Amino acid sequence: MNAKSVLVAYGSKAGATAGIAEEIARTLRDDGFDAVVLPADTVTDVTAYDGVVLGGAL
Numbered sequence: 001m002n003a004k005s006v007l008v009a010y011g012s013k014a015g016a017t018a019g020i021a022e023e024i025a026r027t028l029r030d031d032g033f034d035a036v037v038l039p040a041d042t043v044t045d046v047t048a049y050d051g052v053v054l055g056g057a058l
Contacts, residue, residue, distance in 0.1 A: 006033045006049060008021045009038050010037070010056065011041065
């Protein structure tokens with residue numbers, strides 16, 4: 001069985017959100033998902049992923 005693919009996209013001004021995105025992806029990988037972390041402004045298509053997590057700085 002293939003692992004489900006999840007995109008963790010983030011927007012970060014000072015880097016903290018990027019670090020949180022990496023932690024979320026690490027947890028997803030530990031749970032058997034294939035997690036990819038990318039800056040949100042570089043994402044143009046999400047159709048290759050089974051799920052998307054989006055986070056941003058407030």
